[in-house]
Amino acid sequence: xxxxxxxxxxxxxxxxxxxxxxxxxxxxxxxxxxxxxxxxxxxxxxxxxxxxxxxxxxxxxxxxxxxxxxxxxxxxxxxxxxxxxxxxxxxxxxxxxxxxxxxxxxxxxxxxxxxxxxxxxxxxxxxxxxxxxxxxxxxxxxxxxxxxxxxxxxxxxxxxxxxxxxxxxxxxxxxxxxxxxxxxxxxxxxxxxxxxxxxxxxxxxxxxxxxxxxxxxxxxxxxxxxxxxxxxxxxxxxxxxxxxxxxxxxxxxxxxxxxxxxxxxxxxxxxxxxxxxxxxxxxxxxxxxxxxxxxxxxxxxxxxxxxxxxxxxxxxxxxxxxxxxxxxxxxxxxxxxxxxxxxxxxxxxxxxxxxxxxxxxxxxxxxxxxxxxxxxxxxxxxxxxxxxxxxxxxxxxxxxxxxxxxxxxxxxxxxxxxxxxxxxxxxxxxxxxxxxxxxxxxxxxxxxxxxx
Ligand SMILES: [Zn+2]
Numbered sequence: 121x122x123x124x125x126x127x128x129x130x131x132x133x134x135x136x137x138x139x140x141x142x143x144x145x146x147x148x149x150x151x152x153x154x155x156x157x158x159x160x161x162x163x164x165x166x167x168x169x170x171x172x173x174x175x176x177x178x179x180x181x182x183x184x185x186x187x188x189x190x191x192x193x194x195x196x197x198x199x200x201x202x203x204x205x206x207x208x209x210x211x212x213x214x215x216x217x218x219x220x221x222x223x224x225x226x227x228x229x230x231x232x233x234x235x236x237x238x239x240x241x242x243x244x245x246x247x248x249x250x251x252x253x254x255x256x257x258x259x260x261x262x263x264x265x266x267x268x269x270x271x272x273x274x275x276x277x278x279x280x281x282x283x284x285x286x287x288x289x290x291x292x293x294x295x296x297x298x299x300x301x302x303x304x305x306x307x308x309x310x311x312x313x314x315x316x317x318x319x320x321x322x323x324x325x326x327x328x329x330x331x332x333x334x335x336x337x338x339x340x341x342x343x344x345x346x347x348x349x350x351x352x353x354x355x356x357x358x359x360x361x362x363x364x365x366x367x368x369x370x371x372x373x374x375x376x377x378x379x380x381x382x383x384x385x386x387x388x389x390x391x392x393x394x395x396x397x398x399x400x401x402x403x404x405x406x407x408x409x410x411x412x413x414x415x416x417x418x419x420x421x422x423x424x425x426x427x428x429x430x431x432x433x434x435x436x437x438x439x440x441x442x443x444x445x446x447x448x449x450x451x452x453x454x455x456x457x458x459x460x461x462x463x464x465x466x467x468x469x470x471x472x473x474x475x476x477x478x479x480x481x482x483x484x485x486x487x488x489x490x491x492x493x494x495x496x497x498x499x500x501x502x503x504x505x506x507x508x509x510x511x512x513x514x515x516x517x518x519x520x521x522x523x524x525x526x527x528x529x530x531x532x533x534x535x536x537x538x539x540x541x542x543x544x545x546x547x548x549x550x551x552x553x554x555x556x557x558x559x560x561x562x563x564x565x566x567x568x569x570x571x572x
Pocket of ligand 1: 269338359473
């Protein structure tokens with residue numbers, strides 16, 4: 121009896137002690153990961169390929185060099201988040217396809233971005249190349265590369281592609297919420313071209329020639345496959361997520377497409393918007409927008425009218441969207457990694473362009489918040505954490521931002537890839553390794569094609 125009296129409490133206390141020890145270790149490991157996350161965010165280039173700051177400021181001006189009341193982006197928060205290169209979205213609403221003036225709108229927004237950089241040279245700087253991003257990173261200045269959201273800005277004239285290349289545009293999202301002269305939109309119920317239009321094929325070729333990345337976010341599936349068939353350079357999705365989590369929604373990319381994309385060295389940048397990452401939220405928001413659309417038609421208003429905006433804000437305040445979480449964004453990243461590999465996924469938050477974002481990832485200060493993932497107790501996230509951070513510098517994206525470096529001819533279609541050499545300045549084992557592979561690939565293909 122005495123033996124049991126002693127041994128049982130001893131076993132219980134050992135077990136209890138074991139539990140405490142495990143919890144302590146758990147906490148310690150979480151703290152370590154938090155520190156690691158912060159360290160990685162500071163030490164490596166973080167790129168976000170889609171931030172809708174220009175249009176936000178066009179609608180309502182705020183000085184983003186200091187803390188702002190509204191929006192997802194401002195300087196103090198970007199610094200806190202370790203953000204180094206924020207692709208400014210030069211967004212042209214679909215209505216400009218009909219009313220004209222898309223080019224003028226693009227010029228206005230480009231000027232707005234240049235103005236922000238000019239007014240705070242110690243905080244922001246324009247970036248037109250890999251070298252610019254690298255140099256700004258070393259100076260501790262946030263880079264503003266630019267992408268144009270909606271090919272409507274080129275107004276059906278191929279010459280305008282070079283015009284915008286010269287202005288600093290380094291990717292173009294072929295369309296937005298409606299079909300345009302280039303291709304069909306995933307948001308438009310009535311396909312016009314069943315893919316790329318004949319003009320759209322010429323646009324892709326000219327973008328390849330100039331070194332402007334082709335962005336397949338927003339386009340239909342058939343437009344996507346036409347792009348893949350016609351583009352000689354890798355393409356990007358600047359702000360799309362996985363359709364696996366939002367079944368039936370064409371704005372996100374299905375598994376087959378992600379695999380095809382990866383075979384062509386494409387990179388999909390995950391959109392953080394709640395509707396993009398959670399199918400149920402998607403359905404609820406879709407009904408909400410149907411009701412809003414109905415009201416707008418009834419009142420003969422469009423989204424950008426101030427009366428409409430007031431109504432929409434009030435509607436959302438009365439019908440709040442269900443919460444989503446940072447771990448759901450990680451699920452999307454994880455999904456692409458499984459299908460295609462870590463080299464084919466990045467971040468395209470859509471900050472300042474989406475209304476609802478996940479808890480724990482609510483603005484540009486939150487990039488190092490991935491340590492939250494481990495709180496879910498899911499071991500796969502621990503393993504993925506370093507990979508995600510390493511990949512935030514997405515070699516392809518940096519690479520493709522500078523297309524005209526020589527190597528195999530002045531206008532070789534694959535020369536964008538050669539600029540990856542510049543990344544060797546960054547002591548980032550993975551990127552350097554990956555860069556070598558990309559270079560080998562580019563060199564191989566260039567020698568076959570010669571210069572063009
Ligand atoms: Zn968009």
